[in-house]
Amino acid sequence: MVERLAVIGIGLIGSSIARAARARGIAADVVLGDASEAVVRRAADLGLGSRVGTDLAGIVRDADLVIVCVPVGACGAVAELIGPALKPTAIVSDVGSVKGSIVRQMLPHLPDAGRFVPAHPVAGTEHSGPDAGFVELFDNRWCILTPTPDSAPDAVETLRDFWTRVGANVETMTPEHHDLVLAITSHVPHLIAYNIVGTAADLEEVTQSEVIKFSAGGFRDFTRIAASDPTMWRDIFLNNKDAVIEVLGRFSEDLAALQRAIRWGDGDALFDLFTRTRAIRRSIIDVGQDTSAADFGRRALNAATQTGG
Amino acid sequence: MVERLAVIGIGLIGSSIARAARARGIAADVVLGDASEAVVRRAADLGLGSRVGTDLAGIVRDADLVIVCVPVGACGAVAELIGPALKPTAIVSDVGSVKGSIVRQMLPHLPDAGRFVPAHPVAGTEHSGPDAGFVELFDNRWCILTPTPDSAPDAVETLRDFWTRVGANVETMTPEHHDLVLAITSHVPHLIAYNIVGTAADLEEVTQSEVIKFSAGGFRDFTRIAASDPTMWRDIFLNNKDAVIEVLGRFSEDLAALQRAIRWGDGDALFDLFTRTRAIRRSIIDVGQDTSAADFGRRALNAATQTGG
Known part of the structure; x- marks a missing residue:
């Protein structure tokens, strides 16, 4: 007390x-x-x-x-x-x-x-x-x-x-270990969410209205994170520069490998990764850090909104 | 009928x-x-x-x-x-x-x-x-x-x-325009979600249990998407190769610019992007393609779970 x-x-x-x-x-x-x-x-x-x-x-x-x-x-x-x-x-x-x-x-x-x-x-x-x-x-x-x-x-x-x-x-x-753990569990995820939303806004071939309309295909999940407080997040990136750049380097390397797998039609490499990532989701739900409800439970919420007019 | x-x-x-x-x-x-x-x-x-x-x-x-x-x-x-x-x-x-x-x-x-x-x-x-x-x-x-x-x-x-x-x-x-629109609103978002979850799983300095424990910092949102059906998504990437690689190229270019802004401490560039992305989130909510409830409304769900034991 x-x-x-x-x-x-x-x-x-x-x-x-x-x-x-x-x-x-x-x-x-x-x-x-x-x-x-x-x-x-x-x-x-x-x-x-x-x-x-x-x-x-x-x-x-x-x-x-x-x-x-x-x-x-x-x-x-x-x-x-x-x-x-x-x-x-x-x-x-x-x-x-x-x-x-x-x-x-x-x-x-x-x-x-x-x-x-x-x-x-x-x-x-x-x-x-x-x-x-x-x-x-x-x-x-x-x-x-x-x-x-x-x-x-x-x-x-x-x-x-x-x-x-x-x-x-x-x-x-320790503060140092914290900064590395958060770089991967929070800072880099926020950075790539901000980034994909920016990329989408800048495409000339796809209109902003199309991006917004069809966002239920996955994009809208990223926009939630990319709506976080700008000042707070600017400061985070400026103050955890080294860990963020280190983890971002790994992310970009992995993404390049994935892009290569797509280019060469390596379906097994894609399937293996997509199966591995499913298990991590299950663990997060098992330890109570997220809900298992489909779409984070938006469905019930949508239904409630619609019923309510 | x-x-x-x-x-x-x-x-x-x-x-x-x-x-x-x-x-x-x-x-x-x-x-x-x-x-x-x-x-x-x-x-x-x-x-x-x-x-x-x-x-x-x-x-x-x-x-x-x-x-x-x-x-x-x-x-x-x-x-x-x-x-x-x-x-x-x-x-x-x-x-x-x-x-x-x-x-x-x-x-x-x-x-x-x-x-x-x-x-x-x-x-x-x-x-x-x-x-x-x-x-x-x-x-x-x-x-x-x-x-x-x-x-x-x-x-x-x-x-x-x-x-x-x-x-x-x-x-x-047209089918062609569809494939480009979906590359940005769905396919590339899924790819980078799968990718960040894979990167996190492979880091040696951060344990998998730490990634899972502290996932509420943002990472858990990506794991939902990265838990989607592996066969379906393998096929999507193999069959929309050109549009996915095109949009992925833009994404990586933008990410490199963002990484450079962090390295050189360009806070204004970060702040500007983070403000722009907020507006897109608002539009998605305004047209009814997502809920405005914080955390997609997980809060109510968590409370319900906890009350229910």
């Missing part, structure tokens, strides 16, 4: 943490800060905490746990702002999708390296902003803690306990 | 057509054929038609409309089998995801080129087999008719009417 939780950055993730912390009684008090006046007003209207403001140093002053939920590229500036105002015992964490760069950005501005425990809840949707958050966002998702060599064990334990109560499963690894 | 509809190939698409034709009273009688004894038995158990069998020529003998729903690579052989048994007035169509190759495969074996109208309903899920079908699969999806220069206008009209009653919107284009 945390006495006072301060959430800095009130987007999808920050507002979901605040909602979960209050709904599940994990923090006695929740306060929130954001650089945007409009976001702060909206968060106040939504009643996300007892206090909401743009004065980030003022917001964190009495907090026992501070979670920074801003785009990766803004973490250094936020640490610089809040560092001098922190209680000596306050634990500082974050939710960034990149960890090595965040450690390098934030650590120099924090008063006590022992109280800093970087973290990354692997959850989200394509929607952004304070309205997009919800209590259950982290349920049965993984939160990865990436303590630095200086992180104090009790601080790591407190954060692990916090995320478990929020609803997540907790795993620990 | 069709007197007797024969569906050849009882998978996701064939069984959905049969279900819709009966449920919505579009055909007075529905008969089905499949080369597999097991599939025929299952279709009989499911009560999908008045007659089901492996003797494809026998099944089509009295049919007024024959729809071939087998993998693209098997269409020629099926046409050869059923050609001699067709009623002179019977309209023959198909549902293949590739059209140029199907015309080349089937036309030589059909008694009357005027009665042949190739078609492609752009709908499906990652599940396969007779059990995977459902009545509403084609509701508000597009069915593309690709008549050949020989197709008789009345045959095209009958088929248009049939698909409209099934629940689809109908569009007409």
